[in-house]
Structure formats: structure tokens, C-alpha cells
Amino acid sequence: MDGIHDLGGMQGFGPMVRDDVVFHAPWERTAFGLAISVDIVGNTDEFRHSIERLDPSFYLSADYFGRWLGALETRLVDREILSSDEVDERVGGSLARPSAVLPNGLPSSSPDGGPVRDVDRSPQFEVGHEVRARDIHPVGHTRLPRYVRGHRGVVTHRYPAFDFPDSHAHGRGPDPQYVYAVEFRAADLWGEGDHAVSVDLFEPYLEPA
């Protein structure tokens, strides 16, 4: 989805603030502990998508672990394990109640199966190939950042196949796909800059350039 989480290249978020803290308050630690302990929140791709589905204003204002907490709650609500009314009742109000902008698709989850997968086919691209990131806009979860779509790059690494997030986040199974590190030039992406940006892209995100 073309969501608020897809931040690469967006402007206006201000200067770097060196905040080295991991947990600012006990509740952040609680949110992290719960989210990584409750198997029923689903696999990594499903959980990431739950974060992406948060209402954009919630996403921007919640801080990192606030998003984890919001995603945990929406996930538990989706799975009918609890309701936000139940949580409100215990909190004594609806403050910080998350809302999600899109349905998550199928409510069943497939577990993390170990990310590196064997697939019975040859990779389509090799190191040195020129490729283009497809200009596609999937409605659901995807790991194809907006800022590279339609741009040309060069394959610098070919990796094994991994669970395909676009499928795995939506109960459609692992559908493993090869992954490539693709190097883009900043000047191509932003019209200026002398640096390179390498992005890991699943094979279905790419076409020959």
C-alpha cells in the first residue's frame, strides 16, 4: 500500500535528534514484550502490515512503540481475541485507541517458516544486470519502496529466496521469491546527490531495464 510508513525520501521531518534510548518508559518495554511474545499476532509480514494499516495521523504521532502497541491491538481485534471496547473499559477511556485504514485480508496467519527458502527454479537476474523497479502500487503489504518505483538500477547481489511479503502478509502462503540488492544512483532518484542507494528487492518487483 502507498502508506505513511513508506518514508524514504519524504521531506519535512526535521533535523536528526540524537536520542539513543531504546525504551523511554516502562510501557514501551511492555508493548515490545507483548508483541514479540504473542504468537497469535501472526508472522513478521502480517505484523509489519498491521503497523502500516494504522491511521496515518496515529502512525505519525504514536512513536515507535506506540505503533507496535496500536498494531498489536488491531491485530488482536482482527483475530477476535479481544475488542477495543474491552480495552477502553479497562483504560477508562478511548485515548490512544488505534484505528486501521484498511482490512488486513484473510484473518488466518501462516507462521514464520525460517526466512531462507529453497525454490525449484533459476533466478531471473544476475549480478551486473540492469533492472527497473516496476511502477506498481499493490493495495496490501509490499516491500517495494515508492522512491525506487520506475527507476533503473544495477543488481549488485543475488540472495536466496525468502518468503514473499506481499503474499505472506495476507494468508496466501510463503510463495518464496529471490531477492536482489539493486543499486540506484541518487541523481536518478532525487535529481541530485552523488551517493548510491541500495535496496533489497524481491524478483516480482523487477523487470529487465
Place this chain on the structure above:
Amino acid sequence: MSNEHAHTHRDHDEDPRALRADAIESLLIEKGLIDPAAVDATLAYFENELGPMHGARVVARAWSDPDFKVRLLADGLAAIGELALGGPQVDHLVVVENTADTHNVVVCTLCSCYPWGLLGLPPAWYKSLAYRSRVVREPRAVLSEMDCDLPLDVDVKVWDSSSEVRYFVLPERPQGTDDLDEAALAEIVTRDQMIGVAR
């Protein structure tokens, strides 16, 4: 979780997120979906067993043992396995080397992927909207704001961790460290160097 704060302070001034975390935790316990002792054990593992000291050992070994460095750059996961390292969020590891003329820096623009097993949980700035949005677009400015000014003749490469591959920066060995042994070298390696926001 057994932290007293979560169960004792229910005044109106408290962050609503804290109340909500507390409420969800208590509901999950009542429904039998989590075991508080297991959650505590998991958190203790993350807080006590993981951290940049593991990554620093990898760097110190690479600085001390050229053959290890070759293996590390060729197959990160196999090489750190020699040091009995690995762990969560390190399923496939690529180590990128900083040199006199190339500087690598790591980000995750889509969420906040990070090699937990080598560096622990990430600092807040790594997860910030500013870092995630800006470092792919203007890395020199971002690094400068973090007191890392790169000479213009140093090439910059930004690695966006958009898959399950995790990236780890091997910094350059500082001059004047010839007398240090591996353990002493590990002491001078910083987390920021291994992310690539320090040289």
C-alpha cells in the same frame, strides 16, 4: 510483566499508551494467551544478552585476522557463527566494509529492520521519522547532523534493509591501534560505526 510501574500508577496524568499497554497485558494474561514469566524472560534476553558488544567482537576479529575478514565479507552469517554469534534478525547477513574512499550507512525506510543479534535493539534515532525519510536522500547532511562529516571525495552508499537480509558495517581500523589486541580493539568499536553514522 512484573514491573510495578505498570500496575500501580493509574492516575489521570499517565500516558494513555501506558494505560493501554497495561490493559492489553492484563487481558492477555486473563485469557491465558501469555505467560508473564515467559515475557519477562524474553525481555531479559533482549536487554541482557544482546547488544553492540557482539558486533564489536566481530569487528575486532576482522581487524585482527585478515583471513577472518575475507570470510566475513564473503558470508557474514557463516563467519559470525565462528564466534558463536547469530540470533534474532540475523538470518542472512551482509557485511559491508568502510574504506578510505567508501562509506556505508544502513537504514530501514519501511519499518526499522536492524541486526538485533549483533547490535541489540536499535536506538530511538534509528527508528525516527527523520532518519528513515532523509538518509536515503541526503546522507551527507544526516551524518553531518550526527557529527560525522564525510569528505566530499568519499563515496557514500546507503543500504535500505527492505528484505530479511541484514546489513552490518565493518568500520576502518583507526590509526595508532597497532598495539591493541583483539579484546582491546573490541572496546573501542562503537554501535554507531557499525550502523555507519560514525567513521
